[in-house]
Each structure stands twice: as C-alpha cells, then as structure tokens.
Amino acid sequence: MDDVTLARFAELAVDFGANLQPGQVVSLSGAPGKEALVRAIANRAYEKGAKFVDLAWFDPWIKRARIEHAADETLEFVPPWYGERILQLGKERGAAITLSGPVAPGLLDDLDPVRSGRDRLPAIRETGEVVGRRELNWTILPGPTPAWAELVHPGLEPAEALAKLEQQLLHVLRLDEEDPVAAWRTRADRLVSVAQVLTDRQFDALHYEGPGTDMTVGLLPGASWQAARFQTADGIPHMPNLPTEEVFTSPDPSRVDGHVTSSKPLVLIDGTVVRDLYVRFENGRAVELNSSTAQETMRTIITRDEGAARLGEVALVDNEGRIGALDTVFYDTLLDENAASHIALGRAFPFLAGDEQTAARMNESDIHIDFMIGSDQLDITGITTDGERVPVLFGGAWRI
Known part of the structure; x- marks a missing residue:
C-alpha cells in the first residue's frame, strides 16, 4: 500500500472501527509482515489523542519453537501478566485494534497436533471476559502480508498476488469508495x-x-x-x-x-x-x-x-x-x-x-x-x- 492508502486504512480503523476517544490507551496487536500498517495505525491513534499505544506483538516462529521444544506440562501455561494486561485495559476503558490475516501459513503443520492444540496463544481467556462486559471499544481489520497473498492466490507471481489481495481487501473494507x-x-x-x-x-x-x-x-x-x-x-x-x-x-x-x-x-x-x-x-x-x-x-x-x-x-x-x-x-x-x-x-x-x-x-x-x-x-x-x-x-x- 502507498502512504495515502495506509493513512486511509488507519483512519478507518482508528476513527470509525474503534472510534478512539481522546485520552484512551490503545492496545494494538500486530505480527511480522504488518509493520507498515501497525505504524500507520499508531500514528493515527496519537493524532486522535491516544494517551498511549500499547503494542502486543505475536511471532508464530517463536510459538513453533515452544511447541517443538518446551516441556509437555508447560504448554498450557500463560503468564498471568498477559491476562492482567487485558483486564487492566478494561478497567482503564481502553480501545483495542487488531490486524488479522496469516503471516506464516502452515508453519506448525509438521508438529505434534495435540501439542499444538494445547498452546492457545495468542488467544487469551481474559479477552473474552473484557469484551463480554463491553469495557472496550475495539475493532479487527485484515492486514495483508506476502505469505498470505501467496496462500490466497498461489497461481500468481508474489508481487501480483500481494497486489491482488490488497485490492480485494480495500474493496471489502469499502476503502475504494469516496466516503x-x-x-x-x-x-x-x-x-x-x-x-x-x-x-x-x-x-x-x-x-x-x-x-x-x-x-x-x-x-x-x-x-x-x-x-x-x-x-x-x-x-x-x-x-x-x-x-x-x-x-x-x-x-x-x-x-x-x-x-x-x-x-x-x-x-x-x-x-x-x-x-x-x-x-x-x-x-x-x-x-x-x-x-x-x-x-x-x-x-x-x-x-x-x-x-x-x-x-x-x-x-x-x-x-x-x-x-x-x-x-x-x-x-x-x-x-x-x-x-x-x-x-x-x-x-x-x-x-x-x-x-x-x-x-x-x-x-x-x-x-x-x-x-x-x-x-x-x-x-x-x-x-x-x-x-x-x-x-x-x-x-x-x-x-x-
């Protein structure tokens, strides 16, 4: 995406999707390959008066290492401060913006599926509690990556696949409309x-x-x-x-x-x-x-x-x-x-x-x-x- 499109994407996410209010803390979730969108959203959030943008980063390669090597009895462990972070965001009446879309399709396919099923990160139980109590104004949008584009359009060259995926996402987000x-x-x-x-x-x-x-x-x-x-x-x-x-x-x-x-x-x-x-x-x-x-x-x-x-x-x-x-x-x-x-x-x-x-x-x-x-x-x-x-x-x- 060019700079103008990135800015329009960020504006839709911050101003309309999450409807960020001045003074709110923003939880922003990203992953490798989505850096440009993450930065554009953070920039827009601060323009709109965010008190702080709290970046939560998920790297599936690190999850792979855990499933492959960690002791079996530790796979369901989630550090308590992960949940406390979400609960505190709810108490602060914060906002949350998440970018969806795969960054490493098939990365875990050759690992033990039972071990993979026991590690549910980056999903965190407390997120459902906070959402259920309607403590956050939040939104999720798709963030394109080259790996995702190749999964969706395997018959195209990588650059063409990414361009087509981006065009499709802009269309379904209605960002191809004037308003x-x-x-x-x-x-x-x-x-x-x-x-x-x-x-x-x-x-x-x-x-x-x-x-x-x-x-x-x-x-x-x-x-x-x-x-x-x-x-x-x-x-x-x-x-x-x-x-x-x-x-x-x-x-x-x-x-x-x-x-x-x-x-x-x-x-x-x-x-x-x-x-x-x-x-x-x-x-x-x-x-x-x-x-x-x-x-x-x-x-x-x-x-x-x-x-x-x-x-x-x-x-x-x-x-x-x-x-x-x-x-x-x-x-x-x-x-x-x-x-x-x-x-x-x-x-x-x-x-x-x-x-x-x-x-x-x-x-x-x-x-x-x-x-x-x-x-x-x-x-x-x-x-x-x-x-x-x-x-x-x-x-x-x-x-x-």
Missing part, C-alpha cells in the same frame, strides 16, 4: 434492521439443512440478535469487525442436535488450517469431530473445558455483502466468516441476554472458534414455540 464511512453506515443500517426482525420474532430454534448439514440449534428466550454496531458499557459506539456482514446471537448450549460440515477452511489464530471439518452434536455437545487436516488439534481444543465442545454463537450472512461475491477463500476467519453463515464453539456473548437468568444459561469457555457452514445450498428455517416453520435465509437471501 467509506458513509458506505459502511448504509450497510450497517441493513444488517441492524434484520437483527431487529430476528429479535422480534423470538424463534425457539433454527434448522440448518444443506449438503453435509442437518442440524437444529435451540435459541434462548429473550436473547437478542446483533449486527455491525456495538456500544461499550459507557456508550461509545464502535464496529468490532471490519468488514462485517453478519447478524448473530448466542444459542442455547444444551439444545444442539445433528451434524454440520464446514463450507470453507478454518484458520486458527496461530495459522493452522483445518479443512473439511465435520461435527456431530447430541444434546448440545460435540460428540464427533473429524477433519482432513489438524483433526487432532481440533479434538484437543474442544476438550479444553466443559464449554469448548458446545456452541456460543450462531451467525447468519446473506449474499448482499462484498466478500462472498469475490468467490475467494481468504484463509482468514474475519473475512471468511463474513462471507458465509457460521457457528462458533466456545464462549457466548452475555451482553445479548435479556436478563441475568438468560445470561447464566449461555455457554462459558476459554475458547471461541468460528467456522463457516454457509453456502447457496444451505437453507435456514426458524421454528417458533408452536412448531411453525418460517423460512429465514434460503440460498443466501433473506426470507423474513
């Missing part, structure tokens, strides 16, 4: 209106049916659906995902039955690629999990705690967004989950509960892993408390 913020507000209006309709309908369950998928997910009474616009507990609006195309809620973790097959590869936070994921649920719990890659890693992850094998999110994505129209697998959950309907194993979102009783029924876990199940062949039907079946999302088009 990207206005474009995002229009899209957000549409998503929020659908979320309100779903909230008002108060379906008892959703039925998913398509190739490799036949699953019923129970919903919680009083839980709301949300999209695009978030607000902190102190009233600061922000857009957590840029781009965002989803409408989501947290389901009843005890009422999921049937089987589901992923429609796109899942890329874990450390870059591990999980292909052809199949999960079968009984009474809310994943009782069978298979995949053609990283199978043992995923099986290890879902035994991490009681909630890791249960759902914490269901999200619906229509075909009106820009990501799916590109017909590209991006190998990045932020993008791929906003191209197709998805579900998430692990932690739910208590801020979606209508009351404390409903919040207490939501899933709790150290993990939150989204994987994509949507396609034009997937039909999603709402089931009322009276058993009426109402078409919701068929072939990627809203029917409600």
Whole structure:
C-alpha cells in the first residue's frame, strides 16, 4: 500500500472501527509482515489523542519453537501478566485494534497436533471476559502480508498476488469508495434492521439443512440478535469487525442436535488450517469431530473445558455483502466468516441476554472458534414455540 492508502486504512480503523476517544490507551496487536500498517495505525491513534499505544506483538516462529521444544506440562501455561494486561485495559476503558490475516501459513503443520492444540496463544481467556462486559471499544481489520497473498492466490507471481489481495481487501473494507464511512453506515443500517426482525420474532430454534448439514440449534428466550454496531458499557459506539456482514446471537448450549460440515477452511489464530471439518452434536455437545487436516488439534481444543465442545454463537450472512461475491477463500476467519453463515464453539456473548437468568444459561469457555457452514445450498428455517416453520435465509437471501 502507498502512504495515502495506509493513512486511509488507519483512519478507518482508528476513527470509525474503534472510534478512539481522546485520552484512551490503545492496545494494538500486530505480527511480522504488518509493520507498515501497525505504524500507520499508531500514528493515527496519537493524532486522535491516544494517551498511549500499547503494542502486543505475536511471532508464530517463536510459538513453533515452544511447541517443538518446551516441556509437555508447560504448554498450557500463560503468564498471568498477559491476562492482567487485558483486564487492566478494561478497567482503564481502553480501545483495542487488531490486524488479522496469516503471516506464516502452515508453519506448525509438521508438529505434534495435540501439542499444538494445547498452546492457545495468542488467544487469551481474559479477552473474552473484557469484551463480554463491553469495557472496550475495539475493532479487527485484515492486514495483508506476502505469505498470505501467496496462500490466497498461489497461481500468481508474489508481487501480483500481494497486489491482488490488497485490492480485494480495500474493496471489502469499502476503502475504494469516496466516503467509506458513509458506505459502511448504509450497510450497517441493513444488517441492524434484520437483527431487529430476528429479535422480534423470538424463534425457539433454527434448522440448518444443506449438503453435509442437518442440524437444529435451540435459541434462548429473550436473547437478542446483533449486527455491525456495538456500544461499550459507557456508550461509545464502535464496529468490532471490519468488514462485517453478519447478524448473530448466542444459542442455547444444551439444545444442539445433528451434524454440520464446514463450507470453507478454518484458520486458527496461530495459522493452522483445518479443512473439511465435520461435527456431530447430541444434546448440545460435540460428540464427533473429524477433519482432513489438524483433526487432532481440533479434538484437543474442544476438550479444553466443559464449554469448548458446545456452541456460543450462531451467525447468519446473506449474499448482499462484498466478500462472498469475490468467490475467494481468504484463509482468514474475519473475512471468511463474513462471507458465509457460521457457528462458533466456545464462549457466548452475555451482553445479548435479556436478563441475568438468560445470561447464566449461555455457554462459558476459554475458547471461541468460528467456522463457516454457509453456502447457496444451505437453507435456514426458524421454528417458533408452536412448531411453525418460517423460512429465514434460503440460498443466501433473506426470507423474513
């Protein structure tokens, strides 16, 4: 990206996505290959009055060294100051900006998958707690790297692949618009209106049916659906995902039955690629999990705690967004989950509960892993408390 594009990217992230307020501390997460974007965002944050930009850096090569050489009993150790750092940021009512996108695809593929599954860094449990309490105004955006570009566009020369990936990311971020913020507000209006309709309908369950998928997910009474616009507990609006195309809620973790097959590869936070994921649920719990890659890693992850094998999110994505129209697998959950309907194993979102009783029924876990199940062949039907079946999302088009 040239300097002008970097500046526009940073402005979208800081001013609109995170909606940084003067005097806030900013947690900025980066990784090798994203230095230019990290610096541009930090520069914009200080221009907007940040009190301090706290850089959190993740290097997957160092994680590889740990998995390869560290004592087995130490792999789940997370220094307590990592969690304290996040908790303190929440107490400070700070902001957070993260850059997604792989920097070293396949780096861990030749290592013991069980050991890889036990080390969940850079994911930190306390992040979910702080987000659940709405203490931060935060956002995640895709940060392109040459390695990521070669993964997405393997048939192109490296420079061409990077240029194409950057062009695609600028398009889905609406930075190819004269006024990207206005474009995002229009899209957000549409998503929020659908979320309100779903909230008002108060379906008892959703039925998913398509190739490799036949699953019923129970919903919680009083839980709301949300999209695009978030607000902190102190009233600061922000857009957590840029781009965002989803409408989501947290389901009843005890009422999921049937089987589901992923429609796109899942890329874990450390870059591990999980292909052809199949999960079968009984009474809310994943009782069978298979995949053609990283199978043992995923099986290890879902035994991490009681909630890791249960759902914490269901999200619906229509075909009106820009990501799916590109017909590209991006190998990045932020993008791929906003191209197709998805579900998430692990932690739910208590801020979606209508009351404390409903919040207490939501899933709790150290993990939150989204994987994509949507396609034009997937039909999603709402089931009322009276058993009426109402078409919701068929072939990627809203029917409600």
